[in-house]
Amino acid sequence: MPEAVIKVENLTKRFGDFTAVDHISFEVRKGEIFGFLGANGAGKTTAMRMLCGLSRPTEGHGTVAGFDIARQQEQIKKNIGYMSQKFSLYNDLKVWENIRLFAGIYGMKPKRIAAKTDELLNRLGFMAEKNTFVEKLPLGWKQKLAFSVAIFHEPQIVFLDEPTGGVDPITRRQFWELIYEAVEQGITVFVTTHYMDEAEYCDRVSIMVDGRIEALDSPRELKKRMEARSMDEVFRQLARKARRSAD
């Protein structure tokens, strides 16, 4: 079995009286696509932000890429890529300028950036848009670009927070092809989503309900165990227990 790149034990986050993430424990193995599922407000994003070093855990501990999530956030950041659900490239910078900026931030050398930019844009078929302001791109393109930027510096793990919100099924399909390419390069993918068809593409999924992980296994095992025909059914069976309403 491959080594674990993310290990989490009893990870908890409270905001005042509200426990957003409630003692969750799991491992993510190198090279897998780990789906992190849950209804809106179940605590997915909060948990993920703790893993990325954007938020400090209230309790529990964990490591990402071998670094402690409570103490070595800056070390973790060097080894991961991140794409938030809110589109977050600079609208007032051009496509190549965004790539150059983020690659530069991760310490890549200008020459290498330039060469790899052209290679990337050719592969994506974006070469004509190299000098376009990101603002002007259609949403699906922006998302593909954001993902490519997130893995441009070849991180060990990439975190994707609902990466395909608001786009059509064809663009989503194309997006998942990019994810598979990344996995082939040896990048571990940690993805949150609430599209259950996407859950089927993951090697393993965890399902969060009210801040706790209610199930964790491969989609096939989960369906077998719960005697469900699809992940959608699995999800609905588990989500029925939820007391917290979506915000």
Add this chain to the structure above:
Amino acid sequence: MKQFWAFVNKEFLHIFRDRQTILILLLMPVVQVLLFGFAITTDIQNSSVVVLDECQTAESRALLKEIESGSYFDIVQYIQSDRDIDAIFKKGKVKIGIVIPKDWSRRIGAGQEAPLQLIVDASNPNEASILTGYLQGIAAQFAGLEPVLDVETRMLYNPQLKSAYTFVPGVIGLVLMLICTLMTSVSIVREKETGTMEVLLVSPSKPLYIIFSKTIPYFVIALINIVTIILLSMFVFGVPIKGSIALLFGVSITYIFASLALGLLISTVSSTQQIAMIISLMGLMLPTVLLAGLLFPIENMPMPLQWASKIVPATWFIDMTKAIMIKGLGIGLIWKQWLILLGMTVLFIGISVSRFKIRLS
């Protein structure tokens, strides 16, 4: 209508959940009134002077004692040469150098003209001429001259010359403009920027309701602010309301409507929050502070600026507020100003509503 109140409710929740903003909105007028009322004065007191006493007689010392005994001047240093004065002025604390020439006492004894030289830092000309005036007065008194004219000065409306009287109406004008125009325009543009406005506009409610619902909370906050300012000025500064409170509120509400309408208007022409802020600040705040008679009397301005001040709504509001609060005038003497303000309000509402409709279709 029910929908309308649902929207109003949503806006209230939005604003009141943001504790920091609400704190600033409610505290801002308090701080402004206190600052304007206490700190912003042009009364000149305890000015630092240096002295070059070449005469060194009992008389010269008596004059200096006289100068220092009042509350206007503090002698901070005795110097040896008038060449030192420039260096002292360059440090910026001392305003005047008093030079008493060598033969000063002798000339007085001989009944001749005895010159007393003042070297004045005139960088602030206002201060310079007032200080010179004070010293002339002290010198005349010292010389034993009875004034020929016995001038009785009456300060009408504000016998103690408290600056609060001057500034309270202006601060109300400023704060209302700030809250109603700046906050309204920015909060509407913010929804445009984040895209939530589109969501609201495709809902089956009337678009105008949505827009008006955004102005109601600011209207309420503005009213709270007026009450705060008036209470503060009455109980902290002792500024009375001589005229009718109802009239004051009538005028204020007209002005609030004008400001809210301006806020809507700005929101229809701005695509980003930053643009809305810049327009509000440059186009409205600056003219309100400078041209509406808040800090500086309009009468002193060159004619073009005086004309410009007439199109600033705050000019009319501040003028009326001063008349009602401090002079105690009734509607008979301010109806013209009120009509002008009302006309502006109607015009602004008309333009912003029609612009808003154009944008929708």
Add this chain to the structure above:
Amino acid sequence: MRTFLFLLEKEFKQILRNRIILAMIIALPTIQLAILPHAATYEIRHINLAVVDADHSTLSAELTAKLNASRYFNLVSDGTSYEDALELVEDGKAHLILEIPPHFEKDLRLASKAGLMIAVDAVDGTMGSIGSSYLNQILQSFTAGLVARGEIAYPEAAGPQARIQVIPQYRYNTQLDYKTYMVPGILVMLLTLVGGILAALNIVSEKEQGTLEQINVSPVPKQSYLLAKVIPFWIIGLLTLAIGLLIARFLYGIVPAGSLLTLYTFAAVYVVAFTGFGLLISVAAKTQQQSMFIAFFFLLIFFLMGGLFTPISSMPYWAQVITWFNPTAYLIDVVRLIVMKGSGFADLVPQFFCILGFAVVFNVWAIFGYDKTA
């Protein structure tokens, strides 16, 4: 270091593409310098005066004419009753009333002593006190003129009389022009607005757009990120000052008496201080709206308590203590000293260290306040 250069490149590109900022750099100095010095003036001229002349004598007519000829006053009526004049005040058409009683001339000639009454619309306290002090000065010179012409004698006094002549010599602003005094203050206002407002809106707008999170999740050191933001504002600030100085020269003929190098040294440190202040607000605020309001709140205090419009020395002591913590107050003082009096760096050392202190405190505070891990 290389990371920092990438960030700096990004900030420059963004700022140069931001049309609002470019417009502000040009428009702000032009508008402010063109309008403000004319509007922001306590130099009271042409104050509307109603004279109530109950004496109708040669001397009362002479006094009225003298007042009318003065550049300070504008005669709006004469010869009416006090009640009529009061109505003019209520309507806002007059600010001062001078009442010349009957027998004014007779009293002056026979007794060398006469009474006069001034009524001031003191709703505007400043204008009231300045107006009445000008009026008093003219009255004094009127009687002094009469004495000099031998028309009246000084009244008999109890004690000995001396003839002290006060000769004022005005320096630095010999024309006593209020605009000369306001322009240096406005230059400071420009520097403050650029640093304060633009920087205050900057980081928080990245927060709202979500790009800040993308930066936070990267290994960028926060010092580099903030420093990359300070530098473009610093250049913009100094550029604005240059434009402001040019406008001051062409519109008002104001050329700094002191060294430009000293002026720029102070401006450079001050802009760093205020950019730090803006970034601090930006880091603390959640939305641009909030940030704007906080910035505005403090800027108003900084200006009003900075001696821009009213002298600090006129404030009550406790308020003067507050101004020690106001960086703007130091710079307004310094720029006036350099521009008007030609003060050198040696004269301004204490102010320099105060401003430097603010620059360090604000920027260090901004770095500590910026938490990449919220």
